Amino acid sequence: MSFKNLVGQNELRSLLFSALTENKLSHSVLLTGPSGSGKKSWGRALSMAVLCSCRVAGEPCMECISCRSFLNGNHPDFFELSPDGRNIKIDQIRSLRQKFYLQGSKKVCMINQAEVMTAEASSSLLKLLEDPPDDLHFILLARQPRLLFDTIVSRCQRYVLKPLDCSDITRLLLDKKQLSEEKASLVARISGGLPGYAFELADDEHFEGRFEEVKTLAYNLATGCDSAQQLLSWARYLSDREDLTIFLELLGMIYRDGMIQNLCVDKSMNWLADIDSVSLEDSVMLINSVIYELNNTNVNRRLLLEKLLVLLQRRFSKCQKSSGFGSSRLEKPIILNPV
Numbered sequence: 001m002s003f004k005n006l007v008g009q010n011e012l013r014s015l016l017f018s019a020l021t022e023n024k025l026s027h028s029v030l031l032t033g034p035s036g037s038g039k040k041s042w043g044r045a046l047s048m049a050v051l052c053s054c055r056v057a058g059e060p061c062m063e064c065i066s067c068r069s070f071l072n073g074n075h076p077d078f079f080e081l082s083p084d085g086r087n088i089k090i091d092q093i094r095s096l097r098q099k100f101y102l103q104g105s106k107k108v109c110m111i112n113q114a115e116v117m118t119a120e121a122s123s124s125l126l127k128l129l130e131d132p133p134d135d136l137h138f139i140l141l142a143r144q145p146r147l148l149f150d151t152i153v154s155r156c157q158r159y160v161l162k163p164l165d166c167s168d169i170t171r172l173l174l175d176k177k178q179l180s181e182e183k184a185s186l187v188a189r190i191s192g193g194l195p196g197y198a199f200e201l202a203d204d205e206h207f208e209g210r211f212e213e214v215k216t217l218a219y220n221l222a223t224g225c226d227s228a229q230q231l232l233s234w235a236r237y238l239s240d241r242e243d244l245t246i247f248l249e250l251l252g253m254i255y256r257d258g259m260i261q262n263l264c265v266d267k268s269m270n271w272l273a274d275i276d277s278v279s280l281e282d283s284v285m286l287i288n289s290v291i292y293e294l295n296n297t298n299v300n301r302r303l304l305l306e307k308l309l310v311l312l313q314r315r316f317s318k319c320q321k322s323s324g325f326g327s328s329r330l331e332k333p334i335i336l337n338p339v
């Protein structure tokens with residue numbers, strides 16, 4: 001796993017290359033970014049580069065003994081620490097300390113989910129960071145760096161992973177997964193620029209079936225063909241699903257596409273052409289606010305979904321009346337490629 005195999009993050013790449021080539025990489029590095037953004041991959045590539053004895057312009061050579069043992073997964077001086085249960089405990093940090101002082105060779109310790117270290121473990125690590133043994137490097141990975149001790153963060157050189165462009169994710173999916181271009185593009189758009197999340201979605205065997213269901217609901221709401229009773233049934237059915245967030249993200253994406261296509265000159269291919277852009281924009285905002293509530297509060301999922309579906313159908317029904325648009329004009333939703 002070298003930097004060459006990693007996609008995007010040009011700013012991060014350039015900062016790391018400069019630090020490595022100018023010998024300015026700190027003994028303590030903190031890599032932060034959302035879940036699925038690629039922290040582990042970048043942390044491993046950086047570890048490999050630090051340990052390589054023949055680095056070329058920041059890149060590990062891939063051929064020296066160090067690189068070969070790293071690629072084989074048995075480098076004696078690379079330590080990777082992950083939570084034991086819910087936390088990283090003090091015993092884990094203590095056991096590392098013993099290994100560090102054994103020999104004089106360069107060593108790297110990568111700590112996954114560093115923010116779940118207990119207070120005791122954090123204090124123990126802080127002592128190491130304050131007076132690091134020669135040639136010992138720490139790479140801390142954290143999704144929520146605000147949970148780390150301030151004193152730890154202040155001792156680290158900090159780098160941030162940003163979401164990738166949709167085109168980068170699509171290319172990555174086409175390279176690494178056996179996907180059609182259409183599915184790769186769809187998954188890339190939902191992934192929010194997070195490669196880890198994109199791979200998870202690409203491997204999800206229920207993805208196509210779920211998207212078909214979303215299209216049916218999007219169509220039913222836009223045409224107003226479901227009765228109030230049927231909407232309540234949808235809400236009950238969806239509220240039990242573990243993939244509710246993805247389901248709603250797809251629903252929002254369908255209406256967002258319709259809104260964008262409504263702004264194009266040729267609307268003939270837009271199955272939502274008779275619904276005005278303001279209503280579509282409102283629907284997307286409403287869906288996003290529901291996703292936020294679901295993920296950040298203890299709201300009653302079923303009641304929230306009932307309200308969402310009723311509001312969406314009511315919003316769209318106003319467009320049907322004002323434009324004379326009826327369900328007979330809509331045969332089926334056609335989901336176009338991104339505009």
Ligand SMILES: [Zn+2]
Nearest residue numbers: 052061064067
């Ligand atoms: Zn090497």
